[in-house]
Amino acid sequence: MRTTLVRVLLAGLCVAAIGCSKKGGGEGAGAGEIVIGEYGSLSGENAAFGTSSANGAAIAFDEINAAGGVLGKKVRVVTEDNQSKTEQVTTIVKKLINQDKAVAILGEVASSRSMAGSAVCEEAQIPMVSPSSTNQYVTVDKRTGLVKPYTFRVCFIDPFQGTVMARFAHGNQKYTKVAILYDVKQDYSTGLKQYFEEEFKKLGGEIVATESYTGGDTDFRAQLTSIKNANSAAIFIPGYYNDAGNIARQARSLGLTQQFLGGDGWSDPGLFPLGGDAIEGTCISDHYSAENPDPVVQNFVTQYKQRFNQVPSGLSACAYDAAKILCDAIQRAGSTQPNAIASALAATQNFKGATGNISINELHNAVKPITVVTCANGAFKYVTTINP
Ligand code: PHE
Numbered sequence: 001m002r003t004t005l006v007r008v009l010l011a012g013l014c015v016a017a018i019g020c021s022k023k024g025g026g027e028g029a030g031a032g033e034i035v036i037g038e039y040g041s042l043s044g045e046n047a048a049f050g051t052s053s054a055n056g057a058a059i060a061f062d063e064i065n066a067a068g069g070v071l072g073k074k075v076r077v078v079t080e081d082n083q084s085k086t087e088q089v090t091t092i093v094k095k096l097i098n099q100d101k102a103v104a105i106l107g108e109v110a111s112s113r114s115m116a117g118s119a120v121c122e123e124a125q126i127p128m129v130s131p132s133s134t135n136q137y138v139t140v141d142k143r144t145g146l147v148k149p150y151t152f153r154v155c156f157i158d159p160f161q162g163t164v165m166a167r168f169a170h171g172n173q174k175y176t177k178v179a180i181l182y183d184v185k186q187d188y189s190t191g192l193k194q195y196f197e198e199e200f201k202k203l204g205g206e207i208v209a210t211e212s213y214t215g216g217d218t219d220f221r222a223q224l225t226s227i228k229n230a231n232s233a234a235i236f237i238p239g240y241y242n243d244a245g246n247i248a249r250q251a252r253s254l255g256l257t258q259q260f261l262g263g264d265g266w267s268d269p270g271l272f273p274l275g276g277d278a279i280e281g282t283c284i285s286d287h288y289s290a291e292n293p294d295p296v297v298q299n300f301v302t303q304y305k306q307r308f309n310q311v312p313s314g315l316s317a318c319a320y321d322a323a324k325i326l327c328d329a330i331q332r333a334g335s336t337q338p339n340a341i342a343s344a345l346a347a348t349q350n351f352k353g354a355t356g357n358i359s360i361n362e363l364h365n366a367v368k369p370i371t372v373v374t375c376a377n378g379a380f381k382y383v384t385t386i387n388p
Pocket of ligand 1: 109110111112132133134135188264265266267268314315
């Protein structure tokens, strides 16, 4: 069963001021509103991804609507849940485009699901912005190497993330032997594993064990036992928070004491209850730090905490930026015409977001620094910033 969440932002204001339609949307239906479709994992294995993203985006849309909306119209967001299943994405994104008449789409977090959504958007020629999918082939066609004209993202990509974490492991932490445990089900994980490995070896390091799992597995003891016998100084786990938390706990209970290293996939508050003490000291690459004193970051963090009673993760910050950049592009385009929005997105330069200064390059990626954070007492603490 699919859950449909239709959030009419500032509904009262919208209806009172312009009597906008509640059904349909897009330019055709209610002239008083602009419909943006959002798809995400609001339930299932990676449920925190969808929730954290929708929350981050909601703050942006509320700010935008409170300031008068876009092109003088209120923005209405229609959010759909794909239950953390890649195979659900096609139907959902088609529904957002065809039924809800969304002029643009926001989503997803997991790269595999963004790729599935992007295929639909490219076919329909509707712009899509992924807040936080980092696999290289989200915006670029793997087969042709050509940029996908309607697909954009506001985050860095895994070739950079993998390289940075390999340098962090080798250079900062002085590790020469690392083991890898990755998720064969996720394009994100297989890609990040590859880039980490390439760079770590190039630096003279050795990968002493490589083990894999399938996202959602619950027993990692066989793989962890092989890793234990390989005597590495650290374990790189390019997976998602839900599996990472379980892996960390099982590793500690088997007596593994190595430091864990991870990518942005760990970056969700859902990690802490799962990982408990086992993840203490883990270092991961992330999209921002809530401790950054920059006023854009602090405004976002304050609003998020007030509303959701939680410190926003990197992925919430990315969703906030994605929503803002999309609305900014529609405003600059001067129209909700998909080609005009796509051109404006491609022309995004120096947008001041919560995750840094965002410029979209020719491959529709954002070029920006990586923040390394560590897990300390149930929160992500700032370690260092690494520039592209
Ligand atoms: N970058 C991950 C991917 O591409 C998704 C992710 C981003 C997960 C941020 C957590 C936080 O699949």
